[in-house]
Amino acid sequence: MRLLLLGNEAIAYGALASGLAVATAYPGTPSTEIVETLVEFRDRFVHWASNEKSAFELAYGAAVAGARSLTAMKHVGLNVAADPLHSAAYTGVEGGFVIVTADDPWMHSSQNEQDTRWYGVQAYVPVLEPSDPAEAYKYVKLAFDLSEKLRHPVILRSVTRVSHVRAPVEVEPPAPPKWGRFTRDVKRFNLVPANARELRKALVEKWEKIAELSADFITVEGSGDVFIVTTGVAYNYVKEALSRLRVDATVVKLGMSVPVPRSLRNLVGGEAVVVEEGDPVVEVQLRSLGVATRGKLDGYFPRYGELDTGKTALGLSKALGLPYSPPQPPKPPIEPPPRPPSLCPGCPHMATFYILRLATAGLSPVWSGDIGCYSLGINLGQQDLITHMGSSVGLGAGIAVAGKHFVVATVGDSTFYHAVLPQLVDVASRSIPLLIVVMDNAYTAMTGGQPSPSRAIPVEKITEALGLPTFVIDPVEVKKSVEVVKKAVEIVKSGRPAVVVSRRPCALVAVRKARRAGLQLPRYQVDPDRCTGCGLCYNLLKCSAIYRRPDGKAYVDPALCVGCGVCAEVCPFNAFKPEGRREAWLELWQQA
Amino acid sequence: MATSIVVVGVGGQGVLTLARWIGEASLSEGYDVRIAEVHGMSQRGGSVEVHVRFGKVVYAPIVEEGGADYVVALEAVEALRAFRYLKPGGVLVVNKRVIQPPGRWISEEELLGSLQRSGVKTYIVPAADVARELGSVMYENAVMLGFLSQLLGLPMPPSLDDRNREAFRRGARLPV
Numbered sequence: 105m106r107l108l109l110l111g112n113e114a115i116a117y118g119a120l121a122s123g124l125a126v127a128t129a130y131p132g133t134p135s136t137e138i139v140e141t142l143v144e145f146r147d148r149f150v151h152w153a154s155n156e157k158s159a160f161e162l163a164y165g166a167a168v169a170g171a172r173s174l175t176a177m178k179h180v181g182l183n184v185a186a187d188p189l190h191s192a193a194y195t196g197v198e199g200g201f202v203i204v205t206a207d208d209p210w211m212h213s214s215q216n217e218q219d220t221r222w223y224g225v226q227a228y229v230p231v232l233e234p235s236d237p238a239e240a241y242k243y244v245k246l247a248f249d250l251s252e253k254l255r256h257p258v259i260l261r262s263v264t265r266v267s268h269v270r271a272p273v274e275v276e277p278p279a280p281p282k283w284g285r286f287t288r289d290v291k292r293f294n295l296v297p298a299n300a301r302e303l304r305k306a307l308v309e310k311w312e313k314i315a316e317l318s319a320d321f322i323t324v325e326g327s328g329d330v331f332i333v334t335t336g337v338a339y340n341y342v343k344e345a346l347s348r349l350r351v352d353a354t355v356v357k358l359g360m361s362v363p364v365p366r367s368l369r370n371l372v373g374g375e376a377v378v379v380e381e382g383d384p385v386v387e388v389q390l391r392s393l394g395v396a397t398r399g400k401l402d403g404y405f406p407r408y409g410e411l412d413t414g415k416t417a418l419g420l421s422k423a424l425g426l427p428y429s430p431p432q433p434p435k436p437p438i439e440p441p442p443r444p445p446s447l448c449p450g451c452p453h454m455a456t457f458y459i460l461r462l463a464t465a466g467l468s469p470v471w472s473g474d475i476g477c478y479s480l481g482i483n484l485g486q487q488d489l490i491t492h493m494g495s496s497v498g499l500g501a502g503i504a505v506a507g508k509h510f511v512v513a514t515v516g517d518s519t520f521y522h523a524v525l526p527q528l529v530d531v532a533s534r535s536i537p538l539l540i541v542v543m544d545n546a547y548t549a550m551t552g553g554q555p556s557p558s559r560a561i562p563v564e565k566i567t568e569a570l571g572l573p574t575f576v577i578d579p580v581e582v583k584k585s586v587e588v589v590k591k592a593v594e595i596v597k598s599g600r601p602a603v604v605v606s607r608r609p610c611a612l613v614a615v616r617k618a619r620r621a622g623l624q625l626p627r628y629q630v631d632p633d634r635c636t637g638c639g640l641c642y643n644l645l646k647c648s649a650i651y652r653r654p655d656g657k658a659y660v661d662p663a664l665c666v667g668c669g670v671c672a673e674v675c676p677f678n679a680f681k682p683e684g685r686r687e688a689w690l691e692l693w694q695q696a
Numbered sequence: 697m698a699t700s701i702v703v704v705g706v707g708g709q710g711v712l713t714l715a716r717w718i719g720e721a722s723l724s725e726g727y728d729v730r731i732a733e734v735h736g737m738s739q740r741g742g743s744v745e746v747h748v749r750f751g752k753v754v755y756a757p758i759v760e761e762g763g764a765d766y767v768v769a770l771e772a773v774e775a776l777r778a779f780r781y782l783k784p785g786g787v788l789v790v791n792k793r794v795i796q797p798p799g800r801w802i803s804e805e806e807l808l809g810s811l812q813r814s815g816v817k818t819y820i821v822p823a824a825d826v827a828r829e830l831g832s833v834m835y836e837n838a839v840m841l842g843f844l845s846q847l848l849g850l851p852m853p854p855s856l857d858d859r860n861r862e863a864f865r866r867g868a869r870l871p872v
């Protein structure tokens with residue numbers, strides 16, 4: 105069957121064809137669709153975990169017991185799972201264990217660039233690197249076989265332009281899941297120093313064997329004395345750049361980029377141009393083998409951002425001393441005004457931010473933010489720091505300890521379970537004064553709406569158990585909520601922590617459900633006679649369905665409004681008028 | 697040689713779907729194809745940009761600046777933003793629709809006029825209007841697809857439902 109598949113879907117289908125039994129992940133762009141695709145297959149154990157470490161451990165444990173298992177995450181997610189990753193290399197596994205990481209060069213949806221392949225080097229875990237969706241499909245199968253043969257974990261490194269590229273892929277039907285059974289081996293699975301020391305020696309020996317196997321993944325194309333070593337998505341740019349430069353070269357493509365095959369040294373005759381996406385990981389390894397390289401280390405190719413055919417052609421021309429003039433991009437007739445990502449119309453976070461602003465008026469709080477849709481609160485001036493999952497409470501508590509700031513830590517429910525739980529223990533046990541606001545929209549919304557544990561385990565049950573005073577609000581009730589939040593603010597002002605849970609499901613999910621149920625949403629419109637152009641709605645609430653007309657008055661785009669009615673609560677002049685009724689809609693929304 | 701297309705618009709307009717349809721149509725003609733989507737920070741309202749390349753053999757999944765044969769814009773402000781992708785002699789195809797960016801109001805006449813006078817071969821397609829006649833602006837991407845089929849020589853992709861088929865046909869009859 106030839107299908108037009110996303111790289112991530114191809115990885116999922118490849119895993120199914122390999123007899124996958126257990127798949128786990130925490131969603132994160134650009135890796136999400138791998139497990140999203142697998143969720144449909146009910147004859148396997150597929151799970152959205154609370155974070156990557158938990159996901160990793162579930163899959164690792166299953167593989168230790170002999171099942172074929174996969175865990176998927178984005179590059180920064182592997183940091184969270186780095187601890188068990190390093191142990192997994194010591195113990196090895198019994199069933200095939202594939203760790204898929206999707207790197208995000210140029211940070212389309214991430215807080216930093218990171219090259220997962222360093223983890224391969226550091227943890228002694230081999231890295232396979234597919235160049236496109238069809239190869240991703242093939243490589244997952246190879247990865248399972250290799251992992252089982254070596255009884256060792258294998259990383260499959262993808263990047264945005266493999267994971268989120270659609271291409272034709274030939275797909276076979278799923279194979280039955282391969283489950284397992286744990287066999288006791290105390291010396292192998294108990295990493296106490298006496299055992300770990302033996303395993304460390306064995307690991308270093310194994311690594312040399314893997315480095316030899318790495319040669320099985322080399323493909324050589326073309327001819328000529330010029331050697332270009334490439335891997336992953338970069339291979340595609342090399343192919344197109346070479347035909348543009350009209351130069352004969354031998355292209356050596358590495359399917360396994362960590363560890364590089366030792367035989368490469370003889371193959372390329374001691375000199376090569378290296379083209380790779382991310383950091384100079386292959387290049388550094390080649391230099392350590394004594395191969396003279398030209399690549400990122402000398403600045404022929406940029407060390408930030410993504411490659412493309414143009415950058416590759418330019419880099420090759422410089423490295424090889426060839427003439428080349430890159431295409432000149434034309435200038436637009438008008439400079440396009442920015443269209444920054446914004447909260448969806450009717451997003452409950454929009455109202456929550458507004459409520460927080462009113463309830464903390466005069467305190468000039470430090471807004472300690474986190475990763476998720478609400479990071480877009482940056483457009484509202486209500487996110488002063490956002491650094492990683494859990495930074496809201498973690499850094500926020502540090503800032504509160506450091507000085508006399510009033511700190512508001514805003515975190516979503518999914519991130520709360522992902523990274524904030526242990527931090528709460530510290531905040532509660534030392535009674536660190538900060539206002540923790542959990543924006544509970546019941547989903548991991550930014551990645552498309554995966555389920556969050558908040559339905560099964562209400563946030564307030566946990567915070568109350570820790571002895572933290574907790575208040576629950578519904579953000580569409582703006583005025584009422586402001587009064588409640590003020591109580592929490594008073595507690596924090598008195599030197600103790602407090603928690604507000606702002607609960608209303610993701611508007612996008614709710615709108616989808618309403619459409620399916622055939623429910624007509626109410627819509628709000630501005631009465632231009634009443635609107636004074638004060639700007640509260642478009643400057644402070646900033647609903648993305650509300651525009652400022654050239655005369656300063658507000659205007660609602662009827663195609664975008666989802667009828668949350670928050671604007672009507674916010675406008676001091678009663679200018680917003682609903683068409684249709686709101687009760688049934690709010691009711692259905694709350695159940696979404 | 698591959699044909700390189702950059703498809704842009706605003707989140708919620710069906711940019712990904714339009715790009716996927718172009719890919720499906722290319723595949724049904726026996727071409728190799730790559731569609732590079734970026735799943736960005738927001739679900740609604742932000743700029744969306746998808747690269748489509750099809751031809752006998754395609755390697756690179758993305759189009760470089762100055763490398764697109766076509767820029768297809770479902771929204772006119774985004775056409776400005778994607779302008780830099782056009783190669784010399786490249787063609788701009790714009791839906792006659794403006795979704796105002798936050799904090800600025802650009803008039804439709806000014807915007808479309810400037811594109812027409814830019815020296816780049818520009819088609820302005822009344823896809824949003826045709827779609828509204830069909831009952832919903834949701835069909836604007838299928839109308840655009842129909843119009844594009846005339847330029848790209850691609851057939852209707854097999855997966856369209858009845859309403860989108862109708863929208864496609866209306867687009868395919870719009871004068872070029």
Ligand code: SF4
Nearest residue numbers: 635636638639641675
């Ligand atoms: S808040 Fe009310 S009065 Fe102020 S600009 Fe908006 S609609 Fe007009």
Ligand code: SF4
Nearest residue numbers: 647665666668669671
């Ligand atoms: S009701 Fe008001 S605040 Fe809610 S989506 Fe519509 S315009 Fe925006």
